[in-house]
Amino acid sequence: MKRTILASLLLACAVHAHAAPKTAALSPAAVKAAKYAVTTYRLEVVKTLAGLVSFNTVADPKIPSDQDPQHIAFKNYLKTETSRLGFDFADHGWVVVIGMGKGEERVGIVTHGDVQPVDPSKWKKSPFVLDQTSEPGKLLARGAEDDKGPIATALYAMKALKDQQLPLSKRIELYVYMGEESNWQPLVDFLKTHEPPQMNITLDAEYPAVVAEKASGTIAVTFPKAGAVVAPAGEPHIAAFGGGFFGSQIPEDASATIANATPEIEAQVRARGAQQEGMRYEFTRKGSDLEVRAHGVSAHSSKPEDGVNAVAMLADALAVRPWPNTTAGAAVNYLNELVGTGLYGEKFGAIAYRDSFMGPMTVAPTVIRQKEEGIEVSINLRRPRGKSIEQITSEAKAAIDGWQSRNLALANVTVRTGEPWQRLDAPQLPVLMNVFSYFTGMKDPKPVAIGGGTNSRLFPNAVSFGPGMPGQVYTGHSEHEFITLKQLLLNLQMYTAVLAELAK
Numbered sequence: 251m252k253r254t255i256l257a258s259l260l261l262a263c264a265v266h267a268h269a270a271p272k273t274a275a276l277s278p279a280a281v282k283a284a285k286y287a288v289t290t291y292r293l294e295v296v297k298t299l300a301g302l303v304s305f306n307t308v309a310d311p312k313i314p315s316d317q318d319p320q321h322i323a324f325k326n327y328l329k330t331e332t333s334r335l336g337f338d339f340a341d342h343g344w345v346v347v348i349g350m351g352k353g354e355e356r357v358g359i360v361t362h363g364d365v366q367p368v369d370p371s372k373w374k375k376s377p378f379v380l381d382q383t384s385e386p387g388k389l390l391a392r393g394a395e396d397d398k399g400p401i402a403t404a405l406y407a408m409k410a411l412k413d414q415q416l417p418l419s420k421r422i423e424l425y426v427y428m429g430e431e432s433n434w435q436p437l438v439d440f441l442k443t444h445e446p447p448q449m450n451i452t453l454d455a456e457y458p459a460v461v462a463e464k465a466s467g468t469i470a471v472t473f474p475k476a477g478a479v480v481a482p483a484g485e486p487h488i489a490a491f492g493g494g495f496f497g498s499q500i501p502e503d504a505s506a507t508i509a510n511a512t513p514e515i516e517a518q519v520r521a522r523g524a525q526q527e528g529m530r531y532e533f534t535r536k537g538s539d540l541e542v543r544a545h546g547v548s549a550h551s552s553k554p555e556d557g558v559n560a561v562a563m564l565a566d567a568l569a570v571r572p573w574p575n576t577t578a579g580a581a582v583n584y585l586n587e588l589v590g591t592g593l594y595g596e597k598f599g600a601i602a603y604r605d606s607f608m609g610p611m612t613v614a615p616t617v618i619r620q621k622e623e624g625i626e627v628s629i630n631l632r633r634p635r636g637k638s639i640e641q642i643t644s645e646a647k648a649a650i651d652g653w654q655s656r657n658l659a660l661a662n663v664t665v666r667t668g669e670p671w672q673r674l675d676a677p678q679l680p681v682l683m684n685v686f687s688y689f690t691g692m693k694d695p696k697p698v699a700i701g702g703g704t705n706s707r708l709f710p711n712a713v714s715f716g717p718g719m720p721g722q723v724y725t726g727h728s729e730h731e732f733i734t735l736k737q738l739l740l741n742l743q744m745y746t747a748v749l750a751e752l753a754k
């Protein structure tokens with residue numbers, strides 16, 4: 251998954267004031283089961299999480315999940331845990347279903363077992379070892395928050411209900427999908443023949459509940475070598491520009507080479523970079539070339555406010571003069587003219603807009619790829635309701651056309667986006683609000699909208715419930731992913747209570 255700004259939370263209160271049904275008191279059995287879960291399983295839930303993160307379940311583009319040895323090993327571990335805890339287990343290839351109890355009516359828990367790519371050099375320990383010591387109170391690992399923490403928590407929430415022998419009328423099913431971060435099609439296909447539970451909670455975003463998700467999208471263009479300006483001998487120009495890691499991560503690293511960089515240009519770039527908050531630069535002289543390395547802060551691309559975009563910031567630091575449109579220079583000029591350091595597409599023609607509940611569209615350059623034919627700049631969009639796909643596409647293309655007419659012709663111009671999602675009337679919302687309020691002490695919570703997309707979209711009556719707290723930095727997809735022990739145990743209590751209420 252995700253992203254919410256405090257503003258959207260506050261607006262949510264206004265928008266949903268009428269839609270929030272009055273909640274009843276939490277049942278004593280649900281509270282008792284939650285207390286039991288956290289006192290009995292506080293150590294075991296961490297142990298199981300450590301087991302889950304030890305498998306590198308990043309998608310391998312060459313091997314489908316159901317044939318990927320790491321994914322198969324992960325599922326085997328889950329199977330062992332499942333039988334130890336006393337649940338039934340069905341491996342459907344890309345999807346695992348862990349079930350407890352019987353009943354025509356079912357409550358589903360939607361999670362995923364795959365993770366985003368990771369750069370091990372940025373971690374104190376291996377990202378596939380649960381690091382409990384480097385930062386006291388934090389459990390660091392790839393997947394700790396997104397989305398293996400929620401899997402471990404859900405397993406012990408179910409176990410607590412089983413131990414407590416709560417009389418449940420509904421069967422509980424935990425879905426673990428293995429392609430959420432890379433490919434939703436196998437899940438779409440699976441659900442054509444597999445009847446999912448009538449009601450579902452997705453544990454892949456944030457509290458108190460997520461009832462709307464922005465659509466993601468991409469604006470990609472290539473600055474071709476053919477047709478680019480060749481700088482005259484001795485003239486300062488941008489000779490190289492690169493950065494970013496994957497499309498849904500705000501980039502932490504970027505680099506550029508300025509050829510024939512005069513001391514004056516170096517001083518100007520240093521001064522401009524020094525004024526940027528959250529950025530760190532390294533400068534290396536190589537003869538007449540100046541290499542610039544930029545370091546920002548990675549984040550989930552649906553929450554650009556949580557990070558500092560090294561690509562956008564480096565382009566801005568270089569904006570000390572008009573650069574000739576060499577391949578790399580054109581990429582820098584394009585970023586400065588159409589994106590800048592704003593987060594909302596303010597400079598990209600007329601594309602910027604916002605929705606009072608879902609918040610603003612975010613526009614973040616995330617990956618600069620060096621290709622045979624030139625340099626590709628890929629911008630990640632997260633857009634709320636309020637514009638059609640046709641409108642956003644034509645507005646983006648108009649801005650790109652304008653830039654081309656002033657500069658040079660681009661190749662492979664691609665504008666792609668989907669539809670935002672909302673489900674404002676899920677029947678379990680009063681229970682979710684009630685449980686969240688009881689365990690956090692937050693009065694009168696209201697559902698929110700986020701920038702990320704989750705598998706809630708594919709399941710009936712599904713909305714997200716955690717694992718992140720509203721208004722806090724979401725660390726999934728970043729190079730500093732963690733869940734605090736406190737949050738993990740709070741989640742354990744809330745998931746236990748919610749399942750007790752929804753399945754009774």
Ligand SMILES: [Zn+2]
Binds near residue numbers: 362397430454726
């Ligand atoms: Zn996720």
